[in-house]
Amino acid sequence: MFTPGQIGKEKASLVMLVRNRELTDALRSMRMIEDRFNRKYRYPWTFLNDEPFTEEFINFTTGMASGKTQYGLIGIEQWSMPEHIDLQKVQANMETMVAKNVIYAGSMSYRHMCRYNSGFFYRHELLANYDYYWRVEPAVEYYCDINYDPFELMRTNDKLYGFVMAMYEYDVTIKTLWDETKSFIKSHPQYLAPDNALDFFVDGGRASRRGDTEIKGTYNLCHFWSNFEIANLNLWRSQAYSEYFAHLDKAGGFYYERWGDAPIHSLAAGLFLPKSKIHHFGDIGYRHAPYSRCPQDIDSHMTGRCLCNRAEHFDDDGYSCLPRWWKVAGMSIGAGPRYIPH
């Protein structure tokens, strides 16, 4: 597992699901993570693809990585519609969503991707010996040095899920996800954690207290933005999550609607874990178009740790769910001192 040259001591890998044609953007993301963090730790990179990686992709990404690299092919059964899905219904629903201009509404590969990120990546054999992963997408940006090992932070603080941004999902893409989630919890009340984060998802949500087993209320669409994730793979390998994914897959919303992995991961982490096991990485400066967030404390800027525009601060944007998280998690100081432009 630990290869010569690896300095970071955790059982962890950076993970990128990516297409060959995204090579340049993949390298841009890698360069930033290497410069800001990984060249000091040399954690391995794991690349996953539904098609074989080209020699060019392998050579350039291996050249950019400070640690070892590994390349995995995704099996067709994990990147295609399950047999029970009604293709005609999928096509009809797709047309309706396309007519409403829903982003990626007409894309089948996007649906495979969301299903894969929801239910399969953590079962890939290349990740079998790891406990933690850091999800990286092509063309993301990192604005700040990370002068500690976030995997170690996760382990030593007993955190299982880490995020940077939180926002609202497009409701048309997850019309029945909340009902399916509620019915899953109703039939599996043992998986609802005491002191869960239900209040992040529902105004005045019930069942966040010990003994409550049924969820009431309407989903407010808040979720952790999963293009960044530092999390424990065992959260997804758990019986609770395996059964939740199987329930959702059977319901078919990955195809009939266009369920994203972000709300699914979020609902699972928020309901199956005590909220103390979820960590907000408030010190990480990050961009995935079209949103950026920049740490607000003056020290991060005065010391040269971060280079980003403090006014570009998605955290308390009207579309951000982070203020709600601060409240749910009992973090009164929020993002720290605000930058107020002169």
Ligand SMILES: Nc1nc2c(ncn2[C@@H]2O[C@H](COP(=O)(O)OP(=O)(O)OP(=O)(O)O)[C@@H](O)[C@H]2O)c(=O)[nH]1
């Ligand atoms: N191998 C492979 N990877 C894919 C495919 N579609 C998406 N991905 C990867 O899955 C991740 C999410 O896809 P994105 O296209 O970034 O989806 P998004 O973040 O919702 O939307 P944008 O970033 O705004 O396009 C990225 O790491 C992509 O590189 C695909 O068909 N094959």
Ligand SMILES: [Mg+2]
């Ligand atoms: Mg993306």
